[in-house]
Amino acid sequence: MAILITGASSGIGESLAREAARRKHDIVLVARRKDKLEEIADELSKRFNIHAEIVVADLTDQNDIKKVEKRITKNDIDVLINNAGFGSAGPFAELNIENELNEIDLNVRALVQLSYSGVKSMLERDIGTIVNISSLASYMPMTGNAVYGATKAFVTSFSHALREELGETGINVMVVCPGMTSTEFFERSKWKDATKKSPYPNFMWQTSQQVAELIFSGIDKQRTVVVPGLANKFAAAIASSLPGSVTRKITALVAKGRRLR
Numbered sequence: 001m002a003i004l005i006t007g008a009s010s011g012i013g014e015s016l017a018r019e020a021a022r023r024k025h026d027i028v029l030v031a032r033r034k035d036k037l038e039e040i041a042d043e044l045s046k047r048f049n050i051h052a053e054i055v056v057a058d059l060t061d062q063n064d065i066k067k068v069e070k071r072i073t074k075n076d077i078d079v080l081i082n083n084a085g086f087g088s089a090g091p092f093a094e095l096n097i098e099n100e101l102n103e104i105d106l107n108v109r110a111l112v113q114l115s116y117s118g119v120k121s122m123l124e125r126d127i128g129t130i131v132n133i134s135s136l137a138s139y140m141p142m143t144g145n146a147v148y149g150a151t152k153a154f155v156t157s158f159s160h161a162l163r164e165e166l167g168e169t170g171i172n173v174m175v176v177c178p179g180m181t182s183t184e185f186f187e188r189s190k191w192k193d194a195t196k197k198s199p200y201p202n203f204m205w206q207t208s209q210q211v212a213e214l215i216f217s218g219i220d221k222q223r224t225v226v227v228p229g230l231a232n233k234f235a236a237a238i239a240s241s242l243p244g245s246v247t248r249k250i251t252a253l254v255a256k257g258r259r260l261r
C-alpha cells in the first residue's frame with residue numbers, strides 16, 4: 001500500500017509518516033522543507049525497508065500543487081492524507097490579510113484540489129481512502145481564530161458530503177478532528193504566546209503519535225469521523241448539541257482567556 005501525506009515534515013504529518021512506515025507501507029511525503037523531508041524519508045526507508053519518496057511543494061503555489069497532482073495521477077496511491085495546514089490567531093481586523101488568504105489557499109483550496117485528483121485516480125481502480133485533517137475547531141465558530149475555524153468547518157462539511165457521494169464506490173472518505181495536539185502548529189502563529197496562560201487543561205493535550213495511531217485505526221475500520229481522545233469526543237458532542245448562540249459565547253470566553261480578543 002502507498003500513502004501520500006501532505007505536511008509530513010513535522011507534527012501530525014511526520015507521525016503519520018512514521019506510523020505508515022512502521023506498518024510497512026510505502027510513503028510519499030509532501031511539504032516545503034526539503035531537508036526535513038529527506039531526513040525523515042531516509043531514516044524510515046532504511047529502518048523499515050520501505051520505499052519513501054518526497055515531493056517538495058508549497059501547496060499555496062499552483063505550480064507546486066501540479067507536481068503533487070502529477071504524482072497522484074501515477075495511480076498507485078491507496079491513501080491520500082490531506083494534513084498540511086496552519087492556523088492564524090488574533091482579532092480578524094488586526095491580522096495580515098495576505099496571511100489569511102494563504103491560510104484559505106492551503107487549508108481549503110489545496111485540500112479540494114488534491115482530493116479531486118485523488119478521487120479521480122482512485123475511481124479508476126475503484127479503491128482508496130481520502131483522509132482530511134480538520135479540527136475540533138470545525139464544530140464551532142472560533143472567535144479569535146475566525147478564518148481558521150471556518151476553513152476547518154469547510155473541511156468537515158466537504159468530507160462528509162464527499163463520503164456520501166462516493167458511498168456506492170470502493171472509496172472511503174474520512175475526516176479527522178483533533179483537539180489540542182503538541183506540534184509546531186502553535187509556534188507558527190500567535191497561538192503560542194497567546195496560550196502562555198492556556199485555559200486548556202493538561203488532559204486535553206495529545207501527542208502527534210497518539211493522534212496518528214488513532215487515524216490509522218480509523219482507516220482500518222473505514223470510519224467516517226475520527227475525533228481523537230475522550231475529552232475531544234466529549235467536547236465535539238457538546239458543541240454539536242448546543243445552539244450556535246451558546247457555542248459562540250463559549251468560544252468568545254475562551255478567546256478572552258487566551259487574550260485573542
Ligand SMILES: NC(=O)c1ccc[n+]([C@@H]2O[C@H](COP(=O)([O-])OP(=O)(O)OC[C@H]3O[C@@H](n4cnc5c(N)ncnc54)[C@H](OP(=O)(O)O)[C@@H]3O)[C@@H](O)[C@H]2O)c1
Nearest residue numbers: 007009010011012031032033058059085135181183184185
Ligand atoms: N496541533 C493541533 O493542536 C491541531 C489541532 C487540530 C487540527 N490540527 C491540524 O493538523 C494539521 C497538521 O498540523 P500540525 O499540528 O501537525 O502542525 P505543524 O507541526 O505545524 O505541521 C504542519 C505541516 O504542514 C506543512 N505546511 C505548512 N504550510 C505549507 C505549505 N504552504 N505547503 C505545504 N506544506 C505546508 C508544514 O511543513 P513545511 O513548513 O515544511 O511546509 C508541516 O509539515 C493541520 O491541518 C492543522 O490544522 C492541528
